[in-house]
Amino acid sequence: MATKVVCLLIVRGALASVLLVPSVDISRIFAAETQTSFRNALIQQGMLEISGVRGLEALQLEAMSALMSCELRNPELFTLAILEDGTRRNTVASQTIRGVSEPFEEKLNQACPKFSIASQKFRRLITLVGDAFITAFDSAFSVHVDRDKICDDDDDPTCAQYSSFTEALSTARQLDHFHVYSAPFARERDYSIEFHSDDGLFIAIPPPVIISSQGLSTSASRDFRGFEVKLDSGEIREIKTRSKNSVVFVLGAGMDRWIQFTGKHPRPGGVLHAVKVPLGVTRMWFGRMFLPPDDAFGVDVDIPFREYRKRVEQGDLHPTVACGAPQQLVHNARLDSKCGEGGYRCWRKCYYMDVNVTCGEDSQLECVSQSSGKSCDPEQHGCKPICSGVSTGSFCNKDISVTMYMEGFVSPGDSKEACIIFLFGGWTLDSKWKFSLACLGTVALGMVLEVLILFRRRIRDPQNKWRRSRFLFVSLEMLSYGTQVLLGYLLMLVAMTYSSPLFGCVIAGLVIGHIAFNLEGPVSEGATPCCEAASFQVDINGTDGKIGEESLIYLPDDDK
Known part of the structure; x- marks a missing residue:
């Protein structure tokens, strides 16, 4: 049984310089x-680390281990x-x-009782830290929140207000998300999640748990590798914390929209941040968004x-964005009120783009599913904003590329469908000739695999x-x-x-290769070429590849 070696790694970002988050000890x-x-x-920064939270690291590792x-x-x-x-x-x-x-869905609780119990203990501790942050926020800033309330005494202007941050958030919802990121071994984009500002008031994030496997050993680290923020100067920094037992609070765009300040005001617009999951690792993340x-x-x-x-859930506030004659983004007034100046709503987040961003002719800024390439509601997960222009007669929609189609087999040639990525990020099949080459290459791969099977038999x-x-x-x-x-x-x-022609080419290559090179060969016990059993029937009386039934031997097989 493989032994797992767990150690703490401190790794500095390779591309972005490090920003040490301001820290306050919870005591x-x-x-x-x-x-x-x-x-x-x-x-100044819109971020704060609350450190010295006793027991946080142990509870988080227990919960994340059960989550994985x-x-x-x-x-x-x-x-x-x-x-x-x-x-x-x-x-x-x-x-x-x-x-x-609140507990997770009953199916999850029944299937994963250890995670259900461990996550409850971990979330309770996050609640205590969040309460401390809210109370301290009240002491640092003077705020009030207007509320939907009919007052009996019209002379009391505070009747229809929450007079403090603590009072306002005492009944508000807090959204808890556990994410397991499995990074690819070949990156298709610079970022897993592009720069955006969360739509809530703020979000609480303990250091993510990053698992790296090398051979039989597994290394676990708790750090913010790949979590990058964009400063007002435009500089990009990877954040770093001082303490293992800490929670980082990051302000969202909703702070400006729903909270009224008297006097000093926190950093407006929220903190623009992006996520880059390190290659070949598993990243387990927890975040709590305060609404x-x-x-x-x-x-x-x-x-x-x-x-x-x-209204957002019903789609009544779905953003309408047009790219007109000057090809500049024209935002609906309601969209602007939600995301602020220059913001675009997608994936429950506000994306901020340069005012000079342009779209091509007959194109439109859309919130698009990253898995299917189709338009989706801005409150739906797994979407991104793109300027999607569809040219009549094009092989596929070149503005959208996916590694697989998520709604069953798809045939090429539809200008509205996403272009398929062939194995590697730079190999996007966005034209007929590229797709044809991919088909020929797939057939060749199947034939070469059959040649290798013949070679191994010989x-x-x-x-x-x-x-x-x-x-x-x-x-x-x-x-x-190998x-x-x-x-x-x-x-x-x-x-x-799930591309129909490519799937057909896989079958065709294997069949052609089998007929050409292995028609007279023995039938393998393996179900697939990649996992074929290592047993072959060999004629000890000749080397011409033909099998004599009277003189068969079997090489050792793990199943026998």
């Missing part, structure tokens, strides 16, 4: 001298999203109201938050000269079998694109 968060540091951190085990055994209970760089993200979600964390109370009235909207959410012949040297035989067997496995899995990935 000193209410001290008078701490308030200035607390206030300045949120005004649950996700491996029961992936169907998670919500899958394919991100922009090909990263797969599985998610389970719940909410916390009035300090009580306004349901009866809160916004600064620039004339409906309470509960109605606002209802070198296993006891009369073959290669059998005389043990070193030469083992070397050839190792090289040929190549066979590689080609087999590449063909499997091509088949999994």
Whole structure:
């Protein structure tokens, strides 16, 4: 049984310089001298680390270990999203109201009781840290929140207001998300999630758990590798914390929309951040988004938050964005009120783009599913904003590319369908000639795989000269079998694109190769070329590849 070696790795971002998040120890968060540091951190950077949370690291590792085990055994209970760089993200979600964390769906609780119990303990501790942050926020800033309430005494202007941050958030919803990111080994985009500002008031994030596997060892680290923020200067930094037992609070765009400040104001617009999952690792992330109370009235909207959410879910506030003659983004007024100046709503987030961003002729800015390439509601997960222009007669929609179609087999030639990515990020099949080359290459892969099977059968012949040297035989067997496995899995990935012609080419290549090279060969016990059993029937009386039934021997097989 493989032994797992767990160690703490401290890895610095390779591309972005490090930004040390301002930190306040939770034991000193209410001290008078701490308030200035607390206030300045949120005004200048919009982020704050609350450190010294005893027991947080142990509870988080327990919950994340159970989460990973649950996700491996029961992936169907998670919500899958394919991100922009090909990263797969599985998610389970719940909410916390009035300090009580609601359980997950009953199916998940029954299938993964360890995760259900461990996550409850972990979420309770996050609640305590969140309450401390909210109380300290009240001391650092003077706020009030207008509310949807009919007052008996019209002379009391505070009747229809929450007079403090603590009071306003005492009944508000808090959305809890557990994510498991499985990074690709070949990146298709720079970021898994592009720069955006969350739509809530703020979000609480403990350091994600990153699992790296090398051989039989597994290394676990808790750090913010790949979590990058964009400063007002445009500089991009990867954040870093001082403490293992810490929670980072990041302000969202909703702080400006729903909270009214008297005097000093935290950093406006929220914190623009992006996520880049390190290659070849598993990243387990927890985040809690704090929302306004349901009866809160916004600064620039004339409906309470509960109605606002209802309209968003129904699609009444779906953004309409046109790319007109000057080809500049023209935003609907309601969209602007939700995301602020220059913002675009998609995937429950606000994306901010340069005012000079342009679209081509007859194109439109859309919120598009990253898995299917089709338009989706801005409140739906797994989407991204793109300027999607569809040219009549084009082979596929060149503005959208996917690694696989998620709604069954698809044939090429539809200008509205996403273009398929062939194995590697730069190989996008966006024209007929590229698709034709991919088809020919797929057929060739299948034929070469059958040639390798024939080659392995020949070198296993006891009369073959290669059998005389043990070193030469083992070397050839190792090289040929490894190549066979590689080609087999590449063909499997091509088949999994759910492109009808490519799937047909996989079958055609294997059939043609079998007829050409292995028609007289024995029938293998393996079900697939990539996982074929290592047993062959060999004629010890000849080397012409023909099998004599009277003189068959069987090489050892793991199943016998």
